[in-house]
Amino acid sequence: MTTHLTHQEMLTELINLEAILNLPKGTELYISDIHGEFSAFDYILRTCAGNLKEKISDCFTTSLTESQMNSLTLLIAYPEKIEANPQLFDFQQLTWQEQTIKQLLKLISFVSSKYTRSKVRKKLPKEYCYIIEELIYTDTHFADKAHYRQNMIDYLLQLKEGMPFIKALAQSIRTLVIDHIHIVGDIFDRGPEAEKIMDTLIDLPAVDIQWGNHDILWMGAFFGSEACLLNLLRIATRYQYLYEIEAAYGINLRPLFLFAEKTYQDNPAFQPKESKASVYRLQSEKEILVRVHQALAIIQFKIEQQLIKRRPEFQMQEQNYLQQIDYPNQTIHLAGKQYKLTHTCFQTIDPKNPLALTVEERFVLDSLMQSFQNSPKMKKHIDFLLQKGSMYLIYNQQLLYHGCMPLAESGEFLAFQVHDCSYRGKELFDFFEYHIRKSSQNQYSREDFSTDLIWYCWCGAFSPLFGKKKMTTFERYFIQDNTTHYEEKNAYYTYRNSAKICEMILEEFQLNPLKSRIINGHTPVKTLKGESPIRGEGLLFVIDGGLSKAYQKQTGIAGYSLLNNSYGFQLVTHQAFPGADQLLATGEIITSVKRVIDQVNYRTLIKETTIGEQILAQKQALITQLNLFTEQGKRN
Structure with a gap:
């Protein structure tokens, strides 16, 4: 891959890779046992397991009311339903479209701040990629730049592209809030979709x-x-x-x-x-x-x-x-x-x-x-x-x-x-x-x-x-x-409460229990009976999604998902999903209760991740190629 690069191109790429390695890792979402319940699963994805509302709150702090934050969350989660909910979204008014575009641009700038421009570009829709990049990276502290940015927005609205652009921004924000999704088993059966x-x-x-x-x-x-x-x-x-x-x-x-x-x-x-x-x-x-x-x-x-x-x-x-x-x-x-x-x-x-x-x-x-x-x-x-x-x-x-x-x-x-x-x-x-x-x-x-x-x-x-x-x-x-x-369970389901057993399992996979955790699906957590999704003294997390209604009488909730950002793990508790139309009719969102369970003292950087290992390998290959290039230059 590197054989056709010039000396300067190799240096540039090395600088780029080093910069990426020292960025904070993206947020991962773990979810399991979806069991054909598409609507509930789709809601978790669209709201980023509650992370979307949290990002809105962090971005707008006191400038938006709780009701306005809920409306913005629903807008980003279900942009295709805007026209069907005039009580929440005054979508026909150009002033509303302009205000919404500016809010979404502020939010997308906020959630993309820990990514490189190239990574952000890859997550943007092709038809609006250039426009979104220009709008989010234009420095409006300068009057000319602010005027340039406003002209772009005005022309979008003049061309009646306001609503399609809002939908594209909403989708882009969701893909930036959650960087990687892990499905820990059981997509099929029990549910119809x-x-x-x-x-x-x-x-x-x-x-x-x-x-x-x-x-x-x-x-x-x-x-x-x-x-x-x-x-x-x-x-x-x-x-x-x-x-x-x-x-x-x-x-x-x-x-x-x-x-x-x-x-x-x-x-x-x-x-x-x-x-x-x-x-x-x-x-x-x-x-x-x-x-x-x-x-x-x-x-x-x-x-x-x-x-x-x-x-x-x-x-x-x-x-x-x-x-x-x-x-x-x-x-x-x-x-x-x-x-x-x-x-x-x-x-x-x-x-x-x-x-x-x-x-x-x-x-x-x-x-x-x-x-x-x-x-x-x-x-x-x-x-x-x-x-x-x-x-x-x-x-x-x-x-x-x-x-x-x-x-x-x-x-x-x-x-x-x-x-x-x-x-x-x-x-x-x-x-x-x-x-x-x-x-x-x-x-x-x-x-x-x-x-x-x-x-x-x-x-x-x-x-x-x-x-x-x-x-x-x-x-x-x-x-x-x-x-x-009666179906007798394997001894694992008792032993996974033991830190010693969890350590043994992690070490079997050549992992360090001081840094690693087991993320496990399959068994509903019976919250009504006092069961906890955290086992093995914090070494194992049970995250059965609990989305299947057949399980919810036992669990009392709609299960758990897990988030892992650069600061550590957060456990998310979900409630039964009433349907998108009901949420949009009321303007309320289902509260996803978060619990910080494994916070680190420093932010995890990309160089400490699986993707980081691949980038380090690319970097080493480039260094080897660069050294060969330099040696050839000396001989010539």
Whole structure:
């Protein structure tokens, strides 16, 4: 890259890199467990997890009232809704447009002050890049410059570009307030609009993803895992957003619906849960979902138990339920105890060969897989998950992962024995990531080890993304005894309260506990029961986004996100999101409660970050090239 630079160009670039290295690091936002709740997630992004209002307050101090600050926050968060809210925004008046542009220019100058001009330029919309740069970097202390700036604004308004320009400024401010976004797992499932979340993430300038167990389900399905596909479709049916998946990704569900309607009847155990998506659902649509729910569950149990049978190394033989049922008496023996089965729907099961699919079931499953794997939008989203995602990430000396570090009861790393090899600690994460990426290379191979392992990653006892002894889906449908529904958690969830264990995990990833923290998603923090998101004496933060309404009765809040700026960490507590229209109608914003939890005595500079390491490498390469250039000059 540097071979074509002149001596002076190398010197200039070195000066530029040195300047960048000594700027404060940008603000990072960590959020997890979004679960298809696009509107709530979108609000957190648009308000920068409460950071936008804070920046407005810092910038305008006493010059704006609390109400005016709220209005400006909403304007920047939802600029496209300005015209629909005349009670808040007098958008037709040129004086309002001029005043708003000047306020936004003042704010964008304030929030961009710790960035280089080149970085700010990259975050500006191309169509207004030159104009915004001129307006924010023109020194208005000089009369001529002030007149020049005012003329530009006046001409913008004269050309009726005021409103488009305001929207462009608002978007630019949001991208400058939050420099980098970390998604610590679980974009998919339970909510109806995961595809909108994915489209939003793809458009973000700086984002990474640590795969969650629900993300892996969708990736596994696209790579050919029938068990993963059936699980995600069953969950979608249970939470009543199967129709939304059909519309968003163009999945052909007709063979499934025809088969289910012909084969199954009403069944109270398979009534879908009420959800946001179900509010507008016709009763006839809800009734057919009960039948579809049964069809998917039975095919799933057959396919999963075929997989368990061909993968004895997974050590899951006790979950071969269909082979343990006494079909004439409708009972099953589990862990030495007999249970009566209720609400059964076993009409497609042959007791002599219970794992075999019928001809119709095989046709339905093949049709679903073909449609799922041939969806262009699905391919785009899964490719993005592969490109930006990983099982874990070390970024700016912090360790990010979604689920857990599997631990034995003794507190040692739990060893997964497979194919005469043993994997534990960091190498266990690496083992799963290797096979996930290997499976992605041949999505039409449905029963290879790597593809089967993705399903195991969803529900296996040694999976870093599951973190439980087993999944009790079968028991929840067919056994009324609640003791069989319990899913025993891995010892990690107790041990992560220990600073010593957190130190052990950080050191396993070659990180220094004095400087590094673990950022963990996956488990809702039950605030109502007194649980804290801060564990391990401050070494681990649990930031389950809590956006899924299914969890909010347990948590009492809408979860947590985490901010990290050059001064340290701030924990952000979110409240349930009522909808953008309601906020705009009232002019109020949801208060995001911030708590400083890890403040440093000095500002962290870019040279101490992951990006800084890359810049230092560029700098060293330039110095080497410059020395060669100088030596050649001496010889000549």
